[in-house]
Amino acid sequence: MSPMGHPLRARTRPGATCSPPFPRPLRSPAPRPRVRVPLPREHPMALAERDIPIIGPILHKIIGTRNERFVKKYTQRVNAINALEAETRKLTDAQLRGKLHEFRARLDKGAKVDDLMIEAFAVAREAMDRAVGIRNVFNPKHNFDPSALPSAMRDLYAATNAEMDARPPAPPEGEWLGNNDAIPGWMQVDIDPALYQAVRDLYKESRPPFRARPFDVQLIGGMVLCQGKIAEMKTGEGKTIVGPLACYMACIERLRVHVVTVNDYLVQRDRDWTFPYFHALGLTVGAIHPQHMQDEGVKRNMYRCDVVYGTTSEFGFDYLRDNMKRRVEEQVQKKRQFAIVDEVDSTLIDEARTPLIISGPAHEDAPRYELADRLARHLVEKQKPWQAADDRLERAKLRIKGLEGDLRQTRDKANIPKIQSEMEAARNDLPRLEAERNQFTQYFEVKLERKQVHLTHDGVAEAQRVAGLGSFYVDENIDLPHLLEQSLRAHVVYELDKDYVIMDANDPMTGRKQPSIVIVDVNTGRPMVGRQWSDGLHQAVECKERVPIKQETQTVATITIQNFFKMYKRLAGMTGTADTEAQEFHDIYKLDVVSIPTNKPVVRRDFDDMVFMSAKDKWNFIVDEIKAFHDCGRPILVGTTSVEKSETLSKMLMNKHAIQHEVLNAKQHEREAHIVENAGHLGQVMIATNMAGRGT
Structure with a gap:
């Protein structure tokens, strides 16, 4: 075998001969025969994928890229699904629910999953349109006017509505498992297919609240997911609908599905929004939340559902807690069969090595946090002269690197002597700056990239x-x-309003609200209430900020996000930006990425990045740009990278132009739904941190 793992033919030309890979022994009983191995002819598609100059682009033009071939294959299936739509619309609600058992029976008799996919997705599309869309004509919240219906349908509507009003609320058990409240009558009664069609005739376009027919591209996304791939779909293309479509196909295979979203708000919102769809297909759906929001008995019932919505951390912590249980009967999660991950690039790539940690009490005695904090403050103050000198030295080194870059990229040759002179002067100044720094004492060494001191x-x-x-x-x-x-880490590495915020939280012992240190997730920008750093770091930060000190903890159980998701039998995901990490997804998780076209052509214009010489210039330009767009009445969203920067920009905007706006960061997460709801109104300005899952 060659070093690449292929036979020796990989190094030979057609018609050439191969020598043995190792020298022949001096005393060989018989000479090895010379082997003629022809090089296999490459498939044209393989050549196309290599981007060979001239040949690659021509073949791409003729046969398309690999992604285009994927999409073309799925489009053919979508056409077949569309052909079944008229027939599927004739089914009653009961017949639609019964399709689950029919598909499972056919699967048990030897049918392949791909053979059932077209029919299954036709049923799923119809269920979504009926349950999430058309059924809302009976929802009191939407004030549907039945007089818009034809006269014959108005009588049918009145009769169905009367039956719904007479139906008592159903308890959240059995077919309604996964709900927290009783089920109202308007969600229980079956609706005549003729009435569904009458509403379709009234509302031709699929748009909430009275229509929810999945678009063709959403069907493609669902098929991509159910085959264990990653669907790249642009923001606003309806990934909330795509996930449930794939869930139905997986449930036909009798797989328990975990749908992973980025925060608890979206967990409950998406679960409640898609619940009628799952019930229309004969399935149950639940949602899991952290322990302070949901007790273990409720969570155990949620895991009994066919589909479960939850966050990455909650699924991971339930796994760790299950491993700490003494008996199997006490476990709640048990099975990890199929996971559909929303914002998959953020979860499986950006946070892949993030550990999920369950902690326990670390000491019986009370460590001397106050003494350590007093000493840390003293050392930080004593090191200021050395730190100031070191900062000057680092700025000089950074200037030299900048001049080296200018020297390489300058187009005006006349500037070269001047740049070389400045660079030489800066280099000659380094010994003086080092000598100045060495006059002072360094009391501690900081490694910011590792968050160590x-x-x-x-x-x-x-x-x-x-x-x-x-x-x-x-x-x-x-x-x-x-x-x-x-304590030194708390003072010089971890920053308020960036790594953590101070919020009022309930004390677990007394139940009273008190100021607490709440960690901010660096990837999503969201506060992680109830979580704390281990090994005394959290207590050091509490001591630094003068808030009540909690008991120190130590690690009891841990697993990385990457290793947790690798335990699932099947894994799939959705995001708006996966193609750039396609190689990592394939290498680490063996997942292919399929970029799905938008339902309508994109009209948004993307501009080039702007680079400023100083942060002050950048922020002033942003403030003036906001003013210009606000005067036109256009809604504006401004993204920042930390709580601190979002609040700084907010103050600048008010001081300079007095523009009313909303700030959405880890401190306002409880008002998130209200703020996002009003974000697109005329002249609205929102300043937000980079909190994942906040698209639509």
Whole structure:
């Protein structure tokens, strides 16, 4: 075998001969025969994928790219689904629910999943249109006017509505499992297919609240998911509908499906919105939430449903908690068969190595957090002269790198001597700056990229002198070096309104609200209520911010997000930006990415990035740009990378132009639904952090 794992023919030309890969022994009993191995002819499609100059583009033009061939194949299936639509519309609600058992029976008799896919998706499309869309004509919230219906249909509407009003609320059990409240009558009664058709004739276009017919591209997305691939769909293309379409096909295969969304608000919203669809197909759907929102008995019932909505962290923590149970009967999750991950690039790539950690009490005694905090403040103050000198040195090194870049990229040769002169002067100044820095003492070393701080020998000596307790490395003082390094991390690495916020939260012991440190998820920008850093770091931050100190914890069980999702038998995902990480998805998870075209041509214009010489210039330009668009009455969304920056921009906008606006960050997450609801109105301005899953 060759080093690439292929036979030797990979290194030969047609008609050439191969020598043995190793030298022949001096005393061989018989010479090895010379083998003639022809190189196999490459398939034209393989050549096309290689982007060979001239040949590659020509073949792409003739046979299309790999993604185009995928989409073409799925489009043929969509055409077949559309051909079944008229026939499927004739089915009653009971017949639609019964299709689940029919498909399962055919599967048990030897039918293949692909053979059932077209019929299954035709049924799923009809169920979505009926249950999530047309049935809302009976929903009191939407105030449907039945007088718009034909006279014959008005009588049918009145009779059906009377039957619904007479039906008592149904308890959330059995076929209604997964609901938190009783089910009203308007959701229980079957509707005549003729009435469904009358509403379709009234509302031709699929648009909420009275129509929810999945578009062709959404059917393609559903088929991509149910085959264990990643569907790349642009924002606003309706991924909320795509996931449930794939769930039905998986449930036909008797797989338990976990639909993973990015926050608890979307978990409950998406579950409640799609619940009528799942019930119309004879399925149950539940939603899981953190322990402070949902007790274990309710969560166990949710996991009994065919489809379960939840966040990545909650599915992962339930797995860890199950592994800590003493008996199988006490476990709640049990099976991990099929996961559909929303914002899959954020979850499986950006957060892949993020550990999910369950912690337990670390000490019976109370560590000396206040002493460590006092020492940390002292060392931070003592290091300021050294830090200022080091900052000047780092700026000089950064300037030299910038000049080197200018020298390489300058087009005006006349500028080269000037740049070289400046670079030489900057290099000559480095020894002086280093000498200035060395006049001062470094008490600790900071590694921001690793979020670490380490004490130097001088730092330990100074801390021991200030503490007056003798050596930190004997007897009862042995814990102080660790506590001091954690306090230094809290002061110089972790920042308020970026890594954490201060919010009022319920104390688990007293139940009263008190100021607490709440960690902000760096990937989603959302507050993680109830979570805390381990090994004394959380307590160090609490001591820094002068809030009540919680008991220190240590790791009891942990798993990374990547390893958790690898335990599922089948994995799929949706996002608006997956194609750029297609190689990583394939290498790590063996997942293919299919880019699905939009339902309508994109009219949005994308402009090039703008780069400013200073942050001040950038923020002033943004504020003026907001003013210009606001004066035109256009709604504006401004994205920032941290809570601090969102609030800074908010103050600048009010001080300079007095424009009313909303700020959506980790501090306002409870008002999220209300803020997002009004975001697109005339002249509305919203400043938001980069919180995943906040598209539509």
